[in-house]
Amino acid sequence: MTTQDLVFQIRKKKSFLCIGLDTDLEKIPPHLLQEEDPIFEFNKAIIDATHHLCVAYKPNIAFYEAYGIKGWKSLERTIEYLNGKYPEQFTIADAKRGDIGNTSARYAKAFFQDLNFDSITVAPYMGKDSVEPFLSFKDKHTILLALTSNLGAFDFQTKKIEGRELYKEVLNTSKTYQGAQNLMYVVGATKAEYLAEIRRIIPENFLLVPGVGAQGGSLEAVCKYGITSDIGLLVNSSRGIIYASPAIDFAEVAQDRASDLQGQMQKEMESRDLI
Amino acid sequence: MTTQDLVFQIRKKKSFLCIGLDTDLEKIPPHLLQEEDPIFEFNKAIIDATHHLCVAYKPNIAFYEAYGIKGWKSLERTIEYLNGKYPEQFTIADAKRGDIGNTSARYAKAFFQDLNFDSITVAPYMGKDSVEPFLSFKDKHTILLALTSNLGAFDFQTKKIEGRELYKEVLNTSKTYQGAQNLMYVVGATKAEYLAEIRRIIPENFLLVPGVGAQGGSLEAVCKYGITSDIGLLVNSSRGIIYASPAIDFAEVAQDRASDLQGQMQKEMESRDLI
Numbered sequence: 001m002t003t004q005d006l007v008f009q010i011r012k013k014k015s016f017l018c019i020g021l022d023t024d025l026e027k028i029p030p031h032l033l034q035e036e037d038p039i040f041e042f043n044k045a046i047i048d049a050t051h052h053l054c055v056a057y058k059p060n061i062a063f064y065e066a067y068g069i070k071g072w073k074s075l076e077r078t079i080e081y082l083n084g085k086y087p088e089q090f091t092i093a094d095a096k097r098g099d100i101g102n103t104s105a106r107y108a109k110a111f112f113q114d115l116n117f118d119s120i121t122v123a124p125y126m127g128k129d130s131v132e133p134f135l136s137f138k139d140k141h142t143i144l145l146a147l148t149s150n151l152g153a154f155d156f157q158t159k160k161i162e163g164r165e166l167y168k169e170v171l172n173t174s175k176t177y178q179g180a181q182n183l184m185y186v187v188g189a190t191k192a193e194y195l196a197e198i199r200r201i202i203p204e205n206f207l208l209v210p211g212v213g214a215q216g217g218s219l220e221a222v223c224k225y226g227i228t229s230d231i232g233l234l235v236n237s238s239r240g241i242i243y244a245s246p247a248i249d250f251a252e253v254a255q256d257r258a259s260d261l262q263g264q265m266q267k268e269m270e271s272r273d274l275i
Numbered sequence: 276m277t278t279q280d281l282v283f284q285i286r287k288k289k290s291f292l293c294i295g296l297d298t299d300l301e302k303i304p305p306h307l308l309q310e311e312d313p314i315f316e317f318n319k320a321i322i323d324a325t326h327h328l329c330v331a332y333k334p335n336i337a338f339y340e341a342y343g344i345k346g347w348k349s350l351e352r353t354i355e356y357l358n359g360k361y362p363e364q365f366t367i368a369d370a371k372r373g374d375i376g377n378t379s380a381r382y383a384k385a386f387f388q389d390l391n392f393d394s395i396t397v398a399p400y401m402g403k404d405s406v407e408p409f410l411s412f413k414d415k416h417t418i419l420l421a422l423t424s425n426l427g428a429f430d431f432q433t434k435k436i437e438g439r440e441l442y443k444e445v446l447n448t449s450k451t452y453q454g455a456q457n458l459m460y461v462v463g464a465t466k467a468e469y470l471a472e473i474r475r476i477i478p479e480n481f482l483l484v485p486g487v488g489a490q491g492g493s494l495e496a497v498c499k500y501g502i503t504s505d506i507g508l509l510v511n512s513s514r515g516i517i518y519a520s521p522a523i524d525f526a527e528v529a530q531d532r533a534s535d536l537q538g539q540m541q542k543e544m545e546s547r548d549l550i
Contacts, residue, residue: 022378062374062381068389069347076343098398099337099371100425103297106337114343123373123398125420127427145400150375152402155448161436173430 001118002139003206006090007230009055011275014266016231017258018056018092018208020238021046021078022063027243029250039067039074042250044081046242049251051086053258056234058092058208079115090234091118092208096145098123098130105133112140119143121186121208124170128177135179141206142182146170146198149188149211167194171201184208187226189217189235195225206232212261213240219261223268231274237261276393277414278481281365282505284330286550289541291506292533293331293367293483295513296321296353297338302518304525314342314349317525319356321517324526326361328533331509333367333483354390365509366393367483371420373398373405380408387415394418396461396483399445403452410454416481417457421445421473424463424486442469446476459483462501464492464510470500481507487536488515494536498543506549512536 010016023039032038047057059078064071082089097107097120104122111120112134119141122134134142147157147167157167164172174183187198189211198207207226211217212235219235226233237257245253269275285291298314307313322332334353339346357364372382372395379397386395387409394416397409409417422432422442432442439447449458462473464486473482482501486492487510494510501508512532520528544550 060374060378062372062378062385066381066385066389068351068385069344072344072347096372096374096398096401097337099335099369100423100427103335103337106341110337110341110343114341123371123400125398125400125431126371126423126425127430127432129425129427131427148375148401150401150404152404152406155402156400156436156441156444157402159436159444161431161434161441166431166436166441169431169434 001090006055006206009088009090010231013052013055013262014269014275015053015055015262016233016235016265017054017261018058018234018236019046019050019054019241019258020094020210020236021057021059021242022238023059023074023242024063025067027246029246029248031248037074037077039064039071040077040081043074043078045251046254047082047086049255050241050258051089053255053262056090056092057082058094058236060238061093061095076115079117083116092143093117093120096121096123098126100126101129101133104130108134108137112137119184121145124174131174132178135177135182137182140182141184143184143186143208144170144174146185147187147191147194149190149217153188153191168197168201171198175202186210189219189222192217192221192225195222199226204228204230204232206234208234208236210236213237219264219268227268227272227274229274231269235265276365281330281481284363284365285506288327288330288537289544289550290328290330290537291508291510291540292329292536293333293509293511294321294325294329294516294533295369295485295511296332296334296517297513298334298349298517299338300342302521304521304523306523312349312352314339314346315352318349318353320526321529322357322361324530325516325533326364328530328537331365331367332357333369333511335513336368336370351390354392358391367418368392368395371396371398373401375401376404376408379405383409383412387412394459396420399449406449407453410452410457412457415457416459418459418461418483419445419449421460422462422466422469424465424492428463428466443472443476446473450477461485464494464497467492467496467500470497474501479503479505479507481509483509483511485511488512494539494543502543502547502549504549506544510540
């Protein structure tokens, strides 16, 4: 999917919501455990109930890998379902991969070609040749970790490297990578006050913003500092939507939560004449 | 496996060789492609031919993920074979994972509990709460990326963060994490001259050293600056051993290459009266 297609979907749906599919057998409604593939059935129900309210889905790969081959099958079925029934959705493999060149190329092949995700999250620690293999795929997007939403972000990311914070060094350096036009960045909502400075370095790139809701970030602050004329934001909510109800009505309640967020997003965009 | 067990194996075998199982269908001998599970058959043959010469095996998870469910099955069979037939081997899931706390916990469960690897490689960018879930497993080891063997290492790792290089900051900060006694570190052989300074910060932790051979690092230099009284090194070779011959004799030739390296390692240890 091109960035233009994504912007088109955002304007059409008046939403820049991304729903995180962190599907956990211990948290899904117990009645689903009788199904042959409870993870897929849960995802399918969530997707069917929310697809008109969001523009992206983000399975966190750890949750699938934790179930071995079964989990991998559920992931394959989920992405096939999305690509088949809702091809307008932007899909994100939240995998946080990154390795030496020939190995990153393997991960890129797995997630972009075989599973046919539109994008993948990548950790920047190993630098240029660990990121560029992902950037070489046309109309695929590499979402580099910049400033994450967790406490550990203060261990290294916000420390000053040769005069400026490491996450800014990541933004600046990655701009010079071959294929940099395919870069997006992870910036946690819990650190929204950093967004103004981030926008000075990357005025236009899309940001994937986790941490709204469950982790305490505010949508208002994210928009205030991060929104662009082409929106430039994908705000993710996982647990706050998919586990809003532990009962048989889980998909309906998830829809309500997604609808709340979509409504807030519409307001933010309308108040800035962006839609 | 405890660190003491690993040191015992190293002294017994007079080897601190780790063999990287970066198994690629395009590089294994063509006659194996007729097998039902060529990746496993290749690994099995390599392991059977080399197990007495090395103390560790390191499947790079990307190579398995690139084949989806089939690859995951080959990985499961490989680790089961290792744990069943050669339980004295130290096993490393070269996965370079790292995510927010509850997600890292999922990866830890997948690799430590379900697959029963002794260790996993982890990327440090997300800090404390992304690493500690791995450290909480008894007798399991977390091998943190410090200074990798690729060119991209110079993008961020060697840049100065508040006065000292980022990789040193990673070493120093991670020493304070809960469960730090379970930490090992990745330090590339291509940067052996950095090892003296690294040993000043972490005098005893085991180092996993990739980049000897194919990537140009020297075993002599690694030992000169990195070896400890308990050896403290696992030197990895992947392509240089497993793809030494593309023909039917691949396992024998792999054995010869492993034997060469074991011999060099024995000399390095003997010359220092370590065995």
